[in-house]
Amino acid sequence: MKLVVATSNPGKLKELQKYLADLNWDLVLKPQELEVEETGDTFEENARLKASEVAIATNSWAIADDSGLQVDALNGAPGVYSARYGANDSGRIARLLTELGNETNRGAQFACAIALARPDGTIALESEGVCRGEILYKTRGDGGFGYDPIFYVPHLQLTFAQMNSELKRSVSHRGKAMEGLLPQIEKLIV
Numbered sequence: 602m603k604l605v606v607a608t609s610n611p612g613k614l615k616e617l618q619k620y621l622a623d624l625n626w627d628l629v630l631k632p633q634e635l636e637v638e639e640t641g642d643t644f645e646e647n648a649r650l651k652a653s654e655v656a657i658a659t660n661s662w663a664i665a666d667d668s669g670l671q672v673d674a675l676n677g678a679p680g681v682y683s684a685r686y687g688a689n690d691s692g693r694i695a696r697l698l699t700e701l702g703n704e705t706n707r708g709a710q711f712a713c714a715i716a717l718a719r720p721d722g723t724i725a726l727e728s729e730g731v732c733r734g735e736i737l738y739k740t741r742g743d744g745g746f747g748y749d750p751i752f753y754v755p756h757l758q759l760t761f762a763q764m765n766s767e768l769k770r771s772v773s774h775r776g777k778a779m780e781g782l783l784p785q786i787e788k789l790i791v
């Protein structure tokens with residue numbers, strides 16, 4: 602079965618491809634020109650929108666992820682606006698560090714919603730995952746993507762950017778969302 606991975610974010614794509622690799626599905630990239638407007642107020646809504654529109658446009662099964670960083674001292678910002686917070690990863694990180702300044706409450710969480718749509722756009726499966734952590738005062742590590750270099754997981758004493766892909770998978774919002782979804786995808790009779 603063909604499954605379109607409905608993301609334009611190369612970092613996300615790499616993780617999703619790895620998580621989906623063991624399934625007996627033929628993974629296909631989303632056509633580049635196909636961009637879905639994220640009009641939802643929640644990660645769940647946006648994940649559904651992206652999966653559904655890409656499924657209809659390609660007449661295939663499609664999987665989409667909507668995710669972002671919710672910072673306690675910023676009342677959950679940037680949240681669903683995480684991608685729109687700056688022009689590129691370093692701009693987004695710089696803005697977040699500026700907004701937080703010397704705030705000592707550095708608590709934050711990454712959240713991820715994943716949706717799987719049938720070729721007719723209806724949603725077959727959904728899952729969510731959250732990972733709690735802290736925002737550092739400056740970047741640490743050079744792996745991963747996005748906000749990874751400033752997102753620190755205290756019990757591991759590492760940022761996401763310092764983790765190898767297996768470790769990040771075991772604790773991250775996306776890894777947890779996928780963990781809930783993979784057994785269900787396997788069971789889908791299509």
Ligand code: ITT
Binds near residue numbers: 667685711
């Ligand atoms: P698609 O919608 O095409 O999938 P996007 O980058 O626009 O790509 P989102 O709207 O879900 O995706 O925005 C997510 C933002 O949060 C984006 O800036 C990511 O870099 C960031 N983000 C999500 N997961 C992350 C992770 O595991 N590590 C670091 N940053 C992450």
